[in-house]
Amino acid sequence: MGEHLKLWYDAPADPDPAAWESGALPVGGGALGAIQLGGVAVDRLAIDEKTLWTGGPHSREGYDHGIPGEDEAGGYAAALAELRRRIAEDGEADPEQAVALAGRPRTGYGSHQVLGHLVPAFPGHTAEPGSYRRELDLESAVARVRYVSGGVRYVRELFASHPDGVLALRVSADRAGALAMELDLPTPDNRTRAAEASGTGASGTAASGTGSMAVSGALHDNGMRYAAALRVAVEGRDGDARLTARPDGGLSIAGADAVTVLLAAATDFAGGPEDPEVAAARTVQAAAERSWVELLERHTSDHRALFDRVGLDIGQHADAEGYGEGYGDSTDGEAPDLPTDRLLAAYGTPGSTPAADRRLEALFFQYGRYLLIASSRAGSLPAHLQGVWNDTTAPPWGADYHTNINLQMCYWLAETANLRETVPPLVDFVDALREPGRLAARRMLGAERGWVVHNETNPFGFTGVHDWATSFWFPEGAAWCALHLMERWRFGGDGDAADLAFLRERAWPVLREAAEFWLEALVADPRDGTLVANPSYSPEHGVFTAGAAMAQQIVAELFDSVSEAAAVLGPVGEDAAVVAEVAKARERLDPGLRIGDWGQLREWKEERDDPEDHHRHVSQLFALHPGRAVTPASTPELADAARATLRARGDGGTGWSKAWKINFWARLEDGDHAHLMLRQLLRESVLPNLWDTHPPFQLDGNLGATAGIAEMLLASHEGELVLLPALPSAWARAGSVRGLRARGGLEVDLAWRDGVPTRVVLRASRGGRVAVRGVTTLDVTAGESYTVL
Incomplete structure (x- = not known):
């Protein structure tokens, strides 16, 4: 691509374990991830397998999905009725009152656990090597460390292969026999551990030695079994290479030219027939039968098949002057290649240049795509709050799944940024929540139909509530998650028949049941007869009321999506009856769209908004984004x-909040303000390794920002293509984007000059009529391309 799509640094990351999130470089293959610090004498790679969790049905604390038992359901219903009574009489209930009535102490919820730390050590390597560089190449998804020590040039390459299911590390030296290395895999003390190592020394010209390490055990909390299996291959040309298994379970290597380490991991989370030790050993053995070159080629090909679909030029190759010296030579028309931490520190300052700022923005956009590819692939759980990267046994918020925006935000870019292969884990996860969600709907809210999930969940189907007053209540979470399945249908991409099968077999059951819950849970507001959610709570803000704007807007979007899906599927029988119920309820539903006394879109049904309130959540704008009910074209007063x-x-807030605001301003077609929010995010809420920080590090800010940049360049939520709806003046002179996707099964290439589109090419995976605002309307056929401009 020639876009300098590398994060790179001229020094190792801070080795302090407390500082890992600011400097570590991440690799991931979906289920398996690692972060590398790049130390010289000692490196430290946190290894994560996404399903390794404490908590769940076998937790020592006990586990009830956050749902009252059958014997408690009556008491819970009475408590909920009391909460509703207080809201009806007083118009509100304080969150502390609400949690006292309807909250529950959370037991056995658990948290994600780091598997362990792969620690390669290099005796005698200088603490201040020459020509040091560590980098993460986004195009190949390979992390590298290079330096010179003792006159020898050493190179480490690291990647996590999705096709082969292994973490792969290769260390090499440019002098024969110069590589000495110690290898360990310590694990935390909250588990049992069994470790063993074996090795066969290398000898003879061009000979190699092989060794293995195995670590296995069980978490103390729930007995979840885990295993990691390593295969180590040592290459040596002079007959002196040695590989020794140490009594403590580690390996020692001396006199080598190169060492290749492959690691596979497994748990018994899924309850499959294969023992984790057997599964890990089988996976690593299969990978070890391939050469390093073949493993690298398979990994790179798999990654680039997704990553290379989208290219972005927003002016990062324009002429730039004014850089300091010593960080690479400037080529004609391009800025010199600064280390990423310096590029970030200079961003938006007098010491930077437009080309350098555009380079960081383009890099940040593609980094979001990289992170989603690395943390969400078929066959495992979806990306959690930290993706698939965690360095501890006590991560913030458990590295779990928050459904009051964070999980959803992680997948906003999946369709627009042409990464639909990352969505299956989310689809499977949401579908699996339906069974425990039905129990929560019945026992907690008295709904005999439908399913529900509240503010947060875990891999064990937690669909109830906890007892944190400002975030325990959010029954709209299920509906919002269900809407992602409808978006997958709208974007299409698998062809007419496959897309229709997905809508019928995967999306429809989830949407229908989510709607059925609300058909029973909505109540008539005695003030005006409209249907409202009671109790409702605008996420993490204010008081409990009836009919909070976000609750109403989500339910409206759900009901509209059910009707849209029904128009395609033509449901019969019970499905048709549900569709009719939804249509009637939609007519009575309070849509949650009111203009307040000072011209604002109200957050609550009553006039409660404070113009001096700067809370990070702006939940009352769900209908603007990701919803579709508020647009400048169709509802200008609401816009x-x-x-x-x-x-x-x-314009303040945490990292993810700024990312959401990029999307808001893009939907309002204000490119300069959307760009301002991107600048605020990069200057205030991004760490040196370009991870978003709340603080702490959260993946949603990265992925939400990438989605926002895509929204600035192409919109399709109003039933037509809108080209450059929010192009900022900073990008307007000339640019292009290739491979964005739009609803209707379209892929779009777009170039512009002076803010005006100059070339537009559409590729269709679904047949139908396409309207391009202000340009043309045309009929497209699946598999064909169309040059519009």
């Missing part, structure tokens, strides 16, 4: 009210 809300709420 103006959304602008008033955003201006009053301000």
